[in-house]
Amino acid sequence: MPTSAAPLTTTVTTTASRPGSALRLDGVRLGRPGGPAVLDRLDLDIRPGEVLAVVGPSGCGKSTLLRTLAGLLPPLAGTVTQDGTPITGPGADRALVFQDDALLPWRTVRGNLELPLLIRRVPRAERRRTAEDWLARVGLADHALRLPHQLSGGQRQRVQLARALAARPRAVLMDEPFGALDAQTRAGMQDLLVEVLAGTGATVVFVTHDVDEALFVGDRVALLATGAVLDVPAPRDRSADHSALRRRILASL
Known part of the structure; x- marks a missing residue:
């Protein structure tokens, strides 16, 4: 049985951030070519630097939305843009984070984290500095030379998060990344x-089935079933009374 994750309280080193991307969907129909549409006539503005939580019933197209924003699945109709430019394929400034950590089992934690930087031909010394900085941010500085199978599920997700952010993407697309974790580890990962994210400037689209998770991580919550987008009052606080918002989100499910 995996060991429990170490405490998630870390000291965050400040580095230069990049402005987040503005993502926009206009009159979009989503689905696989030749198949039925899972979403139709969708209009959605995702603001630079915000965390937009996306909720909806199973099968409503949440994951399809992320894959379309990633450039992996073209829209059946309408336009999808990043900073006003149509998205026609994957881009280095858009990162995907899945529920499955997708770490390479033969590479060390540090090696996994350095991989996207290696692909972008970042010099070795800079790759090493960046990897070590991000491992410190996510509380895994002492785990750099371990292999993925030697980590708990929560620790592997922390590596995946660090790997996604190390390349300084302008948009991060997260598909229920904490859904397989136990409640305590999940809350720690949300924190x-x-x-x-506070120091990255990245725009985040965060798909989840968990209403409380959406209200905690999101600046706004998009309800795919109704097309509504709801503002979440700041600051983030687990003890805040969001009962009215929660009821409205649950009703949409």
Whole structure:
């Protein structure tokens, strides 16, 4: 049985951030070519630097939306843009984070984290500095030479989060990244996500089935079933009374 994750309280090193991307969908129909549409006539503005939580019933197209924003699945109709430019394929400034950590089992933690930087031909010394900085941010500085199978599920997700952010993407697309974690580890990962995103400037689209998670991590919550987008009052606080918002989101499900 995996060991429990180490405490998630970390000291965050400040580095230069990049402005987040503005993502926009206009009159979009989403689905696989030749198949039925899962979403139709969708209009959605995702603001630079915000965390937009996306909720909806199973099968409503949440994951399809992320893959379209990633450039992996073209829209059946309408336009999808990043900073006003049509998205026609994957881009280095858009990162995907899945529920499955997708770490390479033969590479060390540090090696996994350095991989996207290696692909972008970042010099070795800079790759090493960046990897070590991000491992410190997510509380895994002492785990750099371990292999993925030697980590708990929460620790592997922390590596995946660090790997996604190390290349300084302008948009991060997260598909229920904490859905397989136990409740305590999941809450810690939510806290960590909010903490580390604060210094990146990245725009985040965060798909989840968990209403409380959406209200904690999101600046706004998009309800795919109704097309509504709801503002979440700041600051983030687990003890805040969001009962009215929660009821409205649950009703949409």
